[in-house]
Amino acid sequence: MSRSRSLVPTLRVGIALVALAAAVPAAHAGVTYRLDRPSAAPGETVLIEAVFFNDTPTGAAWSAPRRIVVQWRGATGQPIRTTARAVGAATEFNVPVNNFARMSWQAVVPTQARGLQAVSIEGQSALMALDATGRESGTPATMAANTPVVDARTGEPLPPAEVTRLGASPDTGPAPEQTAMTQPAAIPTAFNSFTSSLSAYQPVYFAVGTRGGTTARFQLSAKYRLFTPEDAATPKFYENLYLGYTQTSLWDLQGDSKPFIDTTFNPSAFWLNENLWTSxxxxxxxxxxxxxxxxxxxxAGDxxxxxxxxxxxxxFNYRFDGGSTLSFAPKIMSYVAVARENSDYSDYNGHVNWRVRWAQDNGPVVSAMYRQGDQKRRTTQVDLAYPLKQIGLNANGYVYLQYFNGYGxxxxxxxxxxxxxxxxxxxxVP
Structure with a gap:
């Protein structure tokens, strides 16, 4: 059978992985804000809570202000501006990949505030709502809605059967506090559950070299988290279990049938926690x-x-104040069930892959791998990835350079x- 036929299944796997990667939402880092409760009387203290989540391929820095200016707007739209003070001493955060940082500010509801308030933080696009109706008088906006469902244009009540089909009561609706306590979490679709558990694993690249003939080396990789943590900050042991798959191919672009020289299929099962300890x-x-x-x-065969x-x-990772991260991650391996045809594999590839990586936020990524087998059989690989957007191209991805010398x-x-x-x-994925 011609080696060129092996191109078909490999391309199928490659297309599938690229399609899955395209289906995953673009990575980003951002801050979300919320109030710790839906209602408070004028003069009471509320907490404005912020969560910074880093969903980018590299670590991120978040510098939160110690004091913020808060705007309050009631029914008339006339703003009231006050300040809020941070709770706790920490305001500078280095956030690892797929982790988050949380902080909050104490804000006093203005004594002039009445009724439902639109609350915003100056400099941020987030808009929150707070019912500031005094409890001694008035009808709080957060009380239960003891009124029928009506047509928004005519004001006429809708037929009770139609409202019941929507899962609501025809005569009364719960207060926001009750909804927060009793409403079940939305059930994600099977596809959304799958893609939310899928993430980058090893680097993904396609690179061409010409020494000894024109060849391309490319790699596809992804990992899948088996359990979604109930609390992302403190996942349970089993919630850190993953399945991984990496495929690396060397492709002869100069031969008559453009055959694959060889492809390595690399499935894995592993436990991973990138944040066991933080200073x-x-x-x-x-x-x-x-x-x-x-x-x-x-x-098969020989x-x-x-x-x-x-x-x-x-x-081991160190986060520099300039927004870059230096990582040292040696991979220590013990071989089992090695095939007879490559029983001396460890003599050439050794038992440790020494890895160093430096990554600048939204910038270049440099990584190096070194391993040594018996009798000075050394292997070195150096990779450099530079964002296309940094060279004036409005495109995702990186310009990629790879140097390889040695075995395997x-x-x-x-x-x-x-x-x-x-x-x-x-x-x-660099």
Whole structure:
């Protein structure tokens, strides 16, 4: 069978992963605001709570003001401006990937405020609502709505049967406090549940080199979280379990049938917590991963290669004040069930992948990997990714450069020494 036929299943997997990646909402970092309660009398103190969530591929810095200016607008629209003071001492936060920081400010409801208030923070687009009706008199806007459902244009009551079909009472509606206490969480669709659990794993790239013939090396990768944490700040042990899949191919672009030279299929199951410990100033962070993975090139006979390994990968991260993060994450591996055809795999690839990575927020990413087998069999890979938007292109992704020298550019050729190879291309996940 021609090796070019292996292109079909690999491209199918690649297209599927790219489609899934496209379905996931774009990563972002932002702040959401809310009031700690729906109603308070004039003169009472309320909390304005803020949550900064980092959904970007790199760590992010959040500098929250110690004091903010709050605007209150009642039925007349005439604003009242007051200040609110931060609760606690910390206002500078370094937020790791897929983590959040929380803080709040104390605000006194103005004594002049009456009725339903539109509350905003100067400089922010968020708009909140608070019922400031005094409890000694008046009808609070947060009381139950003891009135029928009417047509918005005519004011005439709707037929009770029609309202009942909507899941509401024809005569009365619950107060906001009651709704917050009794309303069940929205049930996500199966597709939304799947995509919300899918995230980046290893780098995703496509790069071309010309030494020894024109070839392309590309990699697709994603991980899937098996359980959604009830509390993202303190997930339970089993809520950190993942399934991962990575596929790396070397493609001959110069041959007559453009065959794949080799493809490594790499499924895995692992435990991952990127935030086991964080320093008080959030500059230092320690995480860890541990799991089992399988590697195979999907071939039979003399070209068959496969192995399994258990691994432990601690990660040490330092967040610089300039908005970049330096990471050191050695991957320590113990091989099991190694195929006869590659029984000496560890002699060439060793037992530790030493990894260092530096990433600037919304900027370049540089990573390096070094490993050493027996008898000075060394392998080095250096990757540089630079955002396309930083070079004037309104496009997602990165310009990607890769340098490789040593053993194991393919699983088939794990014991073959590869000369220095430079490749250039595009990266979606650096």
């Amino acid at each position: 008080a100033n959030q500059n230092w962070r320690f995480g860890s991963a541990a799991g089992i993975e399988h590697k195979s090139n999907g071939k 070209d068959s290669r496969s192995l399994n390994d258990f691994y432990l990968q601690p990660s 550019e393919t699983l088939l050729g794990y014991d073959e020494r590869n000369r220095s190879q430079f490749r250039i291309g595009l990266s979606l």
